[in-house]
Amino acid sequence: MTTTLQTPFEAGNQNQTTTWDACIAWYQDLAERFPHILRFAVIGASDAGLPIHAGVVSADGEFDLAAIKKAGRTVFFNNNGIHPGEPEGVDSCMALVRDFCQQPDLLSALGETVFLFIPLYNVDGSINRANTSRVNQDGPEQFGFRGNSRHLDLNRDFVKCDTLTAQAFNKLFTAWDPDVMVDTHTSNGADYPYTMTLIHTQADKLGGDLGDFLRDTMLPAMFGEMDRRGWPTCPYVNPVKDSPDHGIAEFLETPRFSTGYAALHHTIGFMPETHMLKSFADRYASMRALVETALAFTVEHGREIQALRRITREQGRTRREWPVHWAMDEANPSRFRFKGYAAKYKASVLGNYSRLWYDRSEPWEREIAYYNRFPADVTVSVPRYYVVPQAWREVIERLAWNGVRMERVDADHVVEASYYHVNGVSSRAHPYEGHMFHDDVQLEKRRAPVKLQVGDYLVPLDQDAARYAIEMLEPQGHDSFFRWGFFNSVLEKKEAYSDYVFEDTAAALLLEEPGLADKFAAWKTANPALVSNQEAVLDFVFANCARYAEPEWKRYPVLMLD
Known part of the structure; x- marks a missing residue:
C-alpha cells in the first residue's frame, strides 16, 4: 500500500526529527481522518503550561476506558520523547500509528489489544531545540533538550513527581494500568556493533512468576525476533569495569525510572536504548522493530501476562514479608x-x-x-495498615494518583503503634534532581502509644496497590518518599538552648535522670576529642535527656498498625 501522510522523518533526509507543534498537528489531522481507529486528546499540562497529549488505537473502535477495562482487554503502552534529544521513538511511533490507520491487516493484528501512546512526553524540553546538547550522538540535525522547564530530568521524576508532567503520567498510567510498557531512549556509553540494546524491568525485582516469565519466556523471544528482523539486540551495555570485555551488569532500574515505576504496578517495562554512534536512520528503524516486536509478543501472550499480573496482586494482598531493596549478586554471573x-x-x-x-x-x-541476578538485600515485615497523618498531603496526593485505597480516621483515639526512629541518614553532597537524596538510612523500630486524629489516612495492605504503598512508605525502599526528602523536617530538632543557662541544667540532669550519666560517659570515651567542645557536650545531653525530649524529632511519621 502506498504510504501517504508522511512524517517529517520520511519526507526529509531521514536525519530529521519532528518538532513538537508539527507532531501534535500531524496526530490531530490523523485522528480527524480516522476517528474509528485513533483517539487523540490532552491529558494534562507541562510546567511551562503546554498541553501533553496521549493517543489510543483500537481495532474495533472502542475507546471508552471503562468498557476496555471491563472487557479485560490487554493494554500496550508506548511512551516517547521523555528525553527529546533521543527522538527516534517519537518519529517511529508516528509512522506506526499512521500505518495502523492505513493498513487494515496491521490494525486487525492488534486483536483486542489496545495501543496506548504518548507521542512526546517532555513537551518543555522538546521546544528547547539545538544540535549541541547530545555531545556523542550521530544526528538528527536538530533535537530537543533533556531537561524540562524546571531543568529536571523526567526519567528521575516518576515517584517524587516534582513536575506537573509526572503527575499527569501517574494518573494516566494508573487509570489504564498497562500490561506492557515500552519507553524509548538512546544510549551513551561503550562502542559495539549493536544498534539496539535493551533495559528491561529487572526480573528478580519484578518478582515471582511474572519475573520468571519475563526472563525465561518474553526476553528470549524478543531477542530472537529482533535477530530475525536484522537488528541483533543485546542487554543494555552497563560495563562492570571500563569496557564490556570484563562483563556487563543489568541495570537496576529503581522506581525513579519509568521501568522501575512500572514494576510498582506489576507492569512489564522495557527501555530500549539505541546506540548513540549509529545513524539516526538505523536507530529509527531498529526502534520501530523493537516496539513492534514487544507489541506482537504482548498481543499473542496478553492473557497470560494479565493472569500472571493478577496472581501477583492477589498474592500481595496477604503477603507479610516484602522485599524493598535489591543488590547485584557479584559472585554468580x-x-x-x-x-x-x-x-x-x-x-x-x-x-x-x-x-x-x-x-x-x-x-x-x-x-x-x-x-543479571539481583536478590533482595532488605526485606521488611509489613503491618495490616500504615497510617499517614493528614499533614503530609504531598505523600497522600501521590498515593491517590497511583490508585492506593485509603480510609479516613473517623474519631480521635490513641493506639499502640510501631514506628521507625531515624538513627541517621547519609545524604548526597550536592542536589540531585532538586533534592538532597538520602543514599543510606539507619532505622530503629520502636513501639509506643500514638494519637490518631480525625482525618488521618489508613492505608490497608490487602489491596492491588500494596506494592506501590510499601516501596514508597518504607524508608529503606530504593526511591521511597523518605529518601527523596519528603519527611526531612522530622530530622530537625525544633527547640534549642542558651549554653550559659543549660550548662547548670545539664549537670543537674546527669544526676537526676536514670541512665543518662552512663550514656554520657560512654559518649566521652568514644569521642575524646569532643569533650573540650562545649557545644558538642551540651548537644549530647540535650539530645539524650528525657525532660526536654521532642517525641516527633527523628520519628518517621508514618505509623504501622498490626
Whole structure:
C-alpha cells in the first residue's frame, strides 16, 4: 500500500526529527481522518503550561476506558520523547500509528489489544531545540533538550513527581494500568556493533512468576525476533569495569525510572536504548522493530501476562514479608555471547593520562560475564495498615494518583503503634534532581502509644496497590518518599538552648535522670576529642535527656498498625 501522510522523518533526509507543534498537528489531522481507529486528546499540562497529549488505537473502535477495562482487554503502552534529544521513538511511533490507520491487516493484528501512546512526553524540553546538547550522538540535525522547564530530568521524576508532567503520567498510567510498557531512549556509553540494546524491568525485582516469565519466556523471544528482523539486540551495555570485555551488569532500574515505576504496578517495562554512534536512520528503524516486536509478543501472550499480573496482586494482598531493596549478586554471573570491539588505550593529547578507545577494525564475539541476578538485600515485615497523618498531603496526593485505597480516621483515639526512629541518614553532597537524596538510612523500630486524629489516612495492605504503598512508605525502599526528602523536617530538632543557662541544667540532669550519666560517659570515651567542645557536650545531653525530649524529632511519621 502506498504510504501517504508522511512524517517529517520520511519526507526529509531521514536525519530529521519532528518538532513538537508539527507532531501534535500531524496526530490531530490523523485522528480527524480516522476517528474509528485513533483517539487523540490532552491529558494534562507541562510546567511551562503546554498541553501533553496521549493517543489510543483500537481495532474495533472502542475507546471508552471503562468498557476496555471491563472487557479485560490487554493494554500496550508506548511512551516517547521523555528525553527529546533521543527522538527516534517519537518519529517511529508516528509512522506506526499512521500505518495502523492505513493498513487494515496491521490494525486487525492488534486483536483486542489496545495501543496506548504518548507521542512526546517532555513537551518543555522538546521546544528547547539545538544540535549541541547530545555531545556523542550521530544526528538528527536538530533535537530537543533533556531537561524540562524546571531543568529536571523526567526519567528521575516518576515517584517524587516534582513536575506537573509526572503527575499527569501517574494518573494516566494508573487509570489504564498497562500490561506492557515500552519507553524509548538512546544510549551513551561503550562502542559495539549493536544498534539496539535493551533495559528491561529487572526480573528478580519484578518478582515471582511474572519475573520468571519475563526472563525465561518474553526476553528470549524478543531477542530472537529482533535477530530475525536484522537488528541483533543485546542487554543494555552497563560495563562492570571500563569496557564490556570484563562483563556487563543489568541495570537496576529503581522506581525513579519509568521501568522501575512500572514494576510498582506489576507492569512489564522495557527501555530500549539505541546506540548513540549509529545513524539516526538505523536507530529509527531498529526502534520501530523493537516496539513492534514487544507489541506482537504482548498481543499473542496478553492473557497470560494479565493472569500472571493478577496472581501477583492477589498474592500481595496477604503477603507479610516484602522485599524493598535489591543488590547485584557479584559472585554468580551468568554468560552472554557478546559482539564487541577491541578496547585499547593510548596517551591522551589533552593531559598526562591514558584514554580508552575502541578499535572497530578488531571486532570480536565471545562469552562475557553477565550479572543479571539481583536478590533482595532488605526485606521488611509489613503491618495490616500504615497510617499517614493528614499533614503530609504531598505523600497522600501521590498515593491517590497511583490508585492506593485509603480510609479516613473517623474519631480521635490513641493506639499502640510501631514506628521507625531515624538513627541517621547519609545524604548526597550536592542536589540531585532538586533534592538532597538520602543514599543510606539507619532505622530503629520502636513501639509506643500514638494519637490518631480525625482525618488521618489508613492505608490497608490487602489491596492491588500494596506494592506501590510499601516501596514508597518504607524508608529503606530504593526511591521511597523518605529518601527523596519528603519527611526531612522530622530530622530537625525544633527547640534549642542558651549554653550559659543549660550548662547548670545539664549537670543537674546527669544526676537526676536514670541512665543518662552512663550514656554520657560512654559518649566521652568514644569521642575524646569532643569533650573540650562545649557545644558538642551540651548537644549530647540535650539530645539524650528525657525532660526536654521532642517525641516527633527523628520519628518517621508514618505509623504501622498490626
